Structure formats: C-alpha cells, structure tokens
Amino acid sequence: MQSERGLSVAENKAAGFRVITSVIKPAFKIHFSPTIIGSENIPKDGAVVIAGNHKNIRDQFLVFLATDRVINYMAKREYFDGALAPLFKWAGCIPVNRDGFDAVAVRSAIKILKKGGAVGIFPEGTRNRADKSLLAFKPGAAAIAKRGGALIVPFAISGEYRKNGSLKILFGEPFSPESMSVEEATDKLYSVVSDLLKN
Numbered sequence: 001m002q003s004e005r006g007l008s009v010a011e012n013k014a015a016g017f018r019v020i021t022s023v024i025k026p027a028f029k030i031h032f033s034p035t036i037i038g039s040e041n042i043p044k045d046g047a048v049v050i051a052g053n054h055k056n057i058r059d060q061f062l063v064f065l066a067t068d069r070v071i072n073y074m075a076k077r078e079y080f081d082g083a084l085a086p087l088f089k090w091a092g093c094i095p096v097n098r099d100g101f102d103a104v105a106v107r108s109a110i111k112i113l114k115k116g117g118a119v120g121i122f123p124e125g126t127r128n129r130a131d132k133s134l135l136a137f138k139p140g141a142a143a144i145a146k147r148g149g150a151l152i153v154p155f156a157i158s159g160e161y162r163k164n165g166s167l168k169i170l171f172g173e174p175f176s177p178e179s180m181s182v183e184e185a186t187d188k189l190y191s192v193v194s195d196l197l198k199n
Contacts, residue, residue, distance in 0.1 A: 016090035017070045028061050032161060038171035039066035042153055047113040048174065049145040052155035052193050053134055054122035059157055062169040063120055072112050073120035074105060098125065106144060113148025123189060133197050134190065142185035146177045154189055156196030170196045 028034070042050065050063055050071060060073045070092065077095040079088050088095075094112075096105040109119045121144065123137040145152045151174040159167035172192045177185035 014070045020091050021064050032167050034167040036066050041171045042067045047150035048118045049150050050153045051121045051141040054124050054127050069118045071118045071120045109144045110148040113150045137190045139182050139186045143182045154192040156193050
C-alpha cells in the first residue's frame with residue numbers, strides 16, 4: 001500500500017519511529033542516565049524478537065536507546081484509543097487485545113519478522129506490580145519468534161525511573177528457538193531474564 005507521498009505504510013511507520021525516538025532518546029538519557037549493557041547482542045539486521053521484563057510504561061524506551069533499529073513494539077489496544085493513539089500508530093506499534101488470543105496482532109508481528117524486522121514483546125503480558133521479580137511468561141514471544149524465523153534477544157531492566165535511580169538494562173546473548181518447542185523456548189527465555197536480573 002502506498003501513501004500520498006509515495007511511501008509504503010511500512011516506510012511511513014519507520015520514518016515515524018525515527019522522528020519520535022530522535023526526540024525521546026536524548027531527553028530520556030538526560031533525565032534518567034540509564035546504564036546500557038550488552039547492546040552489541042542486538043543483531044544489526046535480520047529477524048529478531050527483543051523480550052524481557054516489564055515494570056514501567058517507559059520500558060520500551062530503554063530498548064530504543066540500545067539500538068538504531070526500528071522496533072515494532074506490541075502494545076495493549078487501549079493505548080490506541082486515547083489521545084496518544086496517533087503516536088502509537090505512527091511509531092509502528094502493534095495493537096494487542098489482551099482479553100484473549102489476538103490472531104491479527106500475531107500475524108502482524110510474524111509478517112514484520114519474515115521481512116527481517118524487529119519486534120519488541122513483554123512476555124509477562126502486563127506490567128509487574130507484584131513483589132516477585134518476574135511474573136510467569138506467556139508463550140507468545142517464543143511462538144512468534146519461532147514462526148517468524150527470528151532470534152530472541154533477552155533483556156532485564158532493574159532500578160528506578162528517577163534521577164539517580166540506578167536504572168539499568170542488560171541484554172543477554174541471542175538464541176534461536178528453531179529447534180525448541182515453544183514451551184522450551186519460553187522456559188529458556190524466562191531463565192535467562194531471571195539470571196540477568198541477578199547481575
């Protein structure tokens with residue numbers, strides 16, 4: 001599909017992502033001074049699912065800081081119904097209905113991966129407001145990566161979103177779920193993220 005200016009929808013979303021992150025990235029660095037470790041583990045090209053723990057609505061911005069790649073984040077559909085809806089759409093986010101299995105969202109993510117793109121997923125499925133460090137992981141991240149022929153790059157976020165909050169994101173080594181079952185890949189992802197949180 002082509003826009004009025006001759007750009008495809010995908011190209012428009014990529015352009016929107018870059019405009020938005022060009023503003024957010026420097027402001028985020030100044031305000032929170034996060035530590036980023038292991039960003040070299042994010043492949044510079046090719047299909048990849050970037051997945052980790054979810055503690056704050058700002059978590060995806062930490063991932064954005066670590067790479068120049070366009071990352072299509074899966075986000076709850078409610079974000080697409082409010083005043084910020086155009087922002088989420090322009091940035092190429094994928095709306096997800098969390099009331100049940102969202103086949104449309106899954107197909108959208110797999111299509112991006114099959115074109116060599118990057119998809120961001122929080123496998124806990126929601127922000128973790130519990131006392132424990134990690135909620136159980138849903139199988140979506142592993143299933144989408146497997147069907148999309150993608151590597152999985154785990155990450156762990158620790159610290160607080162405030163000045164001098166020791167905010168940190170640590171990326172683990174990528175792994176392929178190709179030879180694993182979805183359950184095995186989900187278990188491995190959970191185990192790696194859990195270990196990263198201890199560092």
